[in-house]
Amino acid sequence: MEKCTFCVQRSREGRNPACIFLFLGIWIEKGIGLIVPGLVPSPLGEVVDYAPSWVEICVTLGILALGIFVVTMLVKPALKIEQRFESYNRSETG
Numbered sequence: 001m002e003k004c005t006f007c008v009q010r011s012r013e014g015r016n017p018a019c020i021f022l023f024l025g026i027w028i029e030k031g032i033g034l035i036v037p038g039l040v041p042s043p044l045g046e047v048v049d050y051a052p053s054w055v056e057i058c059v060t061l062g063i064l065a066l067g068i069f070v071v072t073m074l075v076k077p078a079l080k081i082e083q084r085f086e087s088y089n090r091s092e093t094g
Contacts, residue, residue, distance in 0.1 A: 041047050052060075 038050070039047070
């Protein structure tokens with residue numbers, strides 16, 4: 001089997017920067033795709049001011065809260081599995 005020069009799959013220290021760069025890349029791409037067109041003047045040459053309504057703010061906060069809840073629910077069992085895996089490895093090697 002060939003060994004790759006930048007092998008992220010098997011190294012734990014390579015995963016964290018890869019995940020961070022992936023997150024930042026998606027965030028920047030989405031920001032440019034959504035924010036920049038909103039700042040471009042209309043065909044008549046005017047820039048329209050916009051302020052979200054309270055309904056839009058509440059929907060945004062609700063989606064954010066739901067995302068945080070889902071991440072919390074997924075991280076809890078993942079941490080238990082990781083702790084069990086680490087204790088199993090320690091008992092096997094030590």
